[in-house]
Amino acid sequence: MNILQAIAAYGSDVARGWGIEEFGVRVGISTGPVALGSIGSGARVEYAAFGDTVNTAARLQSSAEIGSALVDAPTQRSIDPLFVWGEPRKLSLKGKATPVLAFPLQAVRGERLRLRGFGLHSPDVVGRDREMAAMRQALQDVRAGAGGILLITGEAGLGKSRLLADAHEASGAEDDHDPKLLWLEGAMPVVDRPASRRGARAPR
């Protein structure tokens, strides 16, 4: 959407400055597996994506009208709540046995969407009743004026961030459900320790 808007604005400059009317951009987006790799040799090596997904995107792009974007169904599914969509079109694309459903992008949705962290596409949480109950209790205590510290530890991927994101959502700290509650997050910068301190060298 930003690309379309920027080029549309630039297009007016081009029309005014050089009298060229049809300066514009078309966008095609497809989601799927691709092969990534270097192609070519010598000074002309390019790193690029290949495969059906790329071809589909290119065909969608050439089917789009100037100043617009077309996306395929898998893309539309994954970003559906973020945009306003036009009527889907069935396109017969070169190299495709069956017609491809193409969704025209109309606008970015105005209302603030709650997609912080894990909102879009995250599967339902399983087996965190006890942890969530502890989080809820802690939040309730905070509201009652009692501070405290909750320590969440676990292996990478175990769901620490998810638990926090879900607690954040349940807290009511957003969207003015509870304007008295202020949710702040911080992070320690990841600092690489100098090699000499890592104990890499054995003491002599």
Ligand SMILES: Nc1ncnc2c1ncn2[C@@H]1O[C@H](COP(=O)(O)OP(=O)(O)O)[C@@H](O)[C@H]1O
């Ligand atoms: N209890 C759970 N049930 C279902 N999915 C979960 C659960 N906990 C985490 N996930 C998912 O697993 C992935 C990794 O979780 P994440 O919170 O990023 O882990 P961590 O921060 O501990 O490294 C995320 O996609 C998250 O949505």
Ligand SMILES: [Mg+2]
């Ligand atoms: Mg995390």
